[in-house]
Amino acid sequence: MNNTYYNKLVFELSKAGRQGFSLPTNEFEGCYSIPNEIKRNDPPLLPEADEQTVVRHYTNMSNNNFGVDTGFYPLGSCTMKYNPKINEENADHPAFRQLHPLAPASAVQGALEVYYNTQKMLSEIGGMSEFTLNPFAGAHGELTGLMVIRNFHIKRGDLKRTKIIIPDSAHGTNPASAAVCGLEVVEVKSNENGTVDVEALRPLLGDDVAGMMMTNPNTLGIFETQIPEIAKMVHECGGLMYYDGANLNALLGVCRPGDMGFDVMHINLHKTFSTPHGGGGPGAGPIGVRQGLENYLPNPQVKKNDDGSFFVDYSSDSLGSISGFFGNFSVVLRAYTFLLSCGKENFAKMGSLAVLNANYIKEMLKDDYELPIGGLCKHEFVFNGLKDKSQHVTTLDVAKRLLDYGFHAPTIYFPLLFHEALMIEPTETESKDTIDGFIKVMKEIAKEAAENPELVKTAPHNTPISRVDDVKAVKEPKLTFKF
Numbered sequence: 001m002n003n004t005y006y007n008k009l010v011f012e013l014s015k016a017g018r019q020g021f022s023l024p025t026n027e028f029e030g031c032y033s034i035p036n037e038i039k040r041n042d043p044p045l046l047p048e049a050d051e052q053t054v055v056r057h058y059t060n061m062s063n064n065n066f067g068v069d070t071g072f073y074p075l076g077s078c079t080m081k082y083n084p085k086i087n088e089e090n091a092d093h094p095a096f097r098q099l100h101p102l103a104p105a106s107a108v109q110g111a112l113e114v115y116y117n118t119q120k121m122l123s124e125i126g127g128m129s130e131f132t133l134n135p136f137a138g139a140h141g142e143l144t145g146l147m148v149i150r151n152f153h154i155k156r157g158d159l160k161r162t163k164i165i166i167p168d169s170a171h172g173t174n175p176a177s178a179a180v181c182g183l184e185v186v187e188v189k190s191n192e193n194g195t196v197d198v199e200a201l202r203p204l205l206g207d208d209v210a211g212m213m214m215t216n217p218n219t220l221g222i223f224e225t226q227i228p229e230i231a232k233m234v235h236e237c238g239g240l241m242y243y244d245g246a247n248l249n250a251l252l253g254v255c256r257p258g259d260m261g262f263d264v265m266h267i268n269l270h271k272t273f274s275t276p277h278g279g280g281g282p283g284a285g286p287i288g289v290r291q292g293l294e295n296y297l298p299n300p301q302v303k304k305n306d307d308g309s310f311f312v313d314y315s316s317d318s319l320g321s322i323s324g325f326f327g328n329f330s331v332v333l334r335a336y337t338f339l340l341s342c343g344k345e346n347f348a349k350m351g352s353l354a355v356l357n358a359n360y361i362k363e364m365l366k367d368d369y370e371l372p373i374g375g376l377c378k379h380e381f382v383f384n385g386l387k388d389k390s391q392h393v394t395t396l397d398v399a400k401r402l403l404d405y406g407f408h409a410p411t412i413y414f415p416l417l418f419h420e421a422l423m424i425e426p427t428e429t430e431s432k433d434t435i436d437g438f439i440k441v442m443k444e445i446a447k448e449a450a451e452n453p454e455l456v457k458t459a460p461h462n463t464p465i466s467r468v469d470d471v472k473a474v475k476e477p478k479l480t481f482k483f
C-alpha cells in the first residue's frame with residue numbers, strides 16, 4: 001500500500017501532550033542513581049503520539065518493505081528463495097533461544113548435537129572431511145578458509161606463498177577477503193565462453209602461489225568445465241584450491257566440490273539453505289576442508305565422544321577463534337531444519353528446478369535483452385542491458401521501472417564483465433505463474449523503452465519514494481531527522 005499520509009516521519013505526526021506508553025515499575029528505584037554530572041538537563045526530543053498513531057505508523061512503514069514474503073526477488077548471486085516458516089519456529093524455540101553461550105557442554109547436549117549433525121551433513125554435501133560453522137557470513141568464511149590455506153603453508157615452513165589467483169568473474173568478496181588475509185591478488189582472465197582461460201592461468205603458477213579461488217557455477221551462472229585440469233595444475237605447483245560455494249543450489253546433490261579437487265570451501269547457509277538475509281544479515285558461512293587440514297579449522301570445534309555425547313574441543317594447530325563462541329547459531333538451526341525437512345533425496349531437485357527457471361527466463365527474454373553469453377546457464381545468468389540501445393535506456397532505468405510493477409530488481413552492474421550487466425536468479429521456489437508474470441513485465445518494459453523511453457528513464461513512479469539521486473545521497477548523506 002502506498003499511503004502518503006502515513007508515510008510521514010513519526011516526528012511529523014507528533015502532537016504535544018499525546019502519549020501512548022506505560023512503563024513497568026522501576027524495580028531498581030533507589031538502588032543506583034545516575035551521577036548528576038552526566039544527567040541531561042532537558043527532556044529528550046522524542047515524538048509525542050498516541051498508541052493508535054504509533055501502530056499505524058509502524059504498520060504502514062512495514063508495508064513499504066519489500067521482501068521474499070511480499071514478492072518476486074530475482075537478485076542474482078543472492079539466492080532470495082522462499083524461507084519456510086518452520087525454520088523460524090525452530091530458531092525461535094525457547095530451548096534454543098534462551099541458551100547461554102557459556103553453559104557447560106553437559107547442559108547443552110541438544111544444541112551441540114544440532115551443531116555436530118549440521119557439520120556432518122555439510123561435509124557430506126561438499127565432499128569434505130570436516131566443517132566448522134563458526135564464520136558469520138560468506139565473506140567471513142572466505143577469510144577463514146584463506147587463513148587455513150595460509151596456515152597450512154606457514155606450518156610447513158613454506159613462507160614464499162603469498163599470491164592467490166582469482167578469476168575476473170569472481171564475486172567482489174573474493175579479492176577483498178584475500179587482501180584482508182594479507183595475500184596478493186592475481187587476476188586470471190575469462191575466455192569468450194565466460195569460463196577461466198586455462199592458457200592465461202598457466203604462466204601465473206609458481207612456487208609463490210598459495211592457492212586459487214573459484215566459483216562453480218561462476219558468477220555468470222556458467223559451469224566451469226575445466227576444474228579437474230585447473231585443480232591438477234594448481235596442486236602441481238603446490239597451491240590449494242578454494243571453492244566459493246556461497247550458492248550451492250545448482251550442484252546440490254548432483255556433484256561435490258571435494259570430488260572436483262577443491263581443498264577448502266564455504267557455503268552460505270543464508271542463501272542455499274534459506275535464512276532471510278536482506279539488508280546485510282543474519283548469515284553464516286561455514287567452511288569445509290579436505291582430509292589433512294581439519295586441525296587448522298578455527299576454535300571452538302564440536303566433536304563427538306565414543307559414547308555418543310558431544311564435547312567442545314580446542315585444537316592447538318587451529319588458526320584461533322574467528323567469532324564469538326560458535327558463530328550464528330540461529331542460522332544453523334534454520335539450515336538444519338531446512339536440510340531435514342527437504343530431505344537428501346530431494347536435494348538434486350532444488351538445483352534442477354533453479355536451473356530450469358533461469359534458462360526459461362533467459363530464453364523467453366533474449367530477443368528483448370542482450371545475452372552476451374548464450375548456451376545453457378545454471379541457476380542464474382547475465383544480460384547486458386536492453387538489446388535495442390538506441391533510446392539510451394540503461395539497466396538502471398529497467399531496474400527502477402520493475403519496481404513500478406511490484407518486482408524487486410535483479411542485481412545490476414555486477415559482474416563487471418559487461419557494461420550494462422543485469423543478473424537474474426529466480427531460484428527454485430518460484431511458481432511458473434510468477435515467472436511468467438515477470439517475463440511479461442520485462443517484455444513490456446522493453447517495449448516502453450522503445451516507444452516511450454522517458455517513462456522508463458524517470459521511473460519509478462508508483463513507489464513511496466521516486467528516483468533518488470545516488471551521487472548526492474553518497475556525497476551529502478542526511479542521516480538524522482532535523483526539524
Ligand SMILES: *Cc1c(COP(=O)(O)O)cnc(C)c1O
Pocket residue numbers: 077078137138139140171173174215219244246247268283285
Ligand atoms: C553472496 C556471495 C558471497 C558473499 O557472501 P556474504 O554472506 O554476502 O558475505 C561470496 N561469493 C559469492 C559467489 C556470493 O554469491
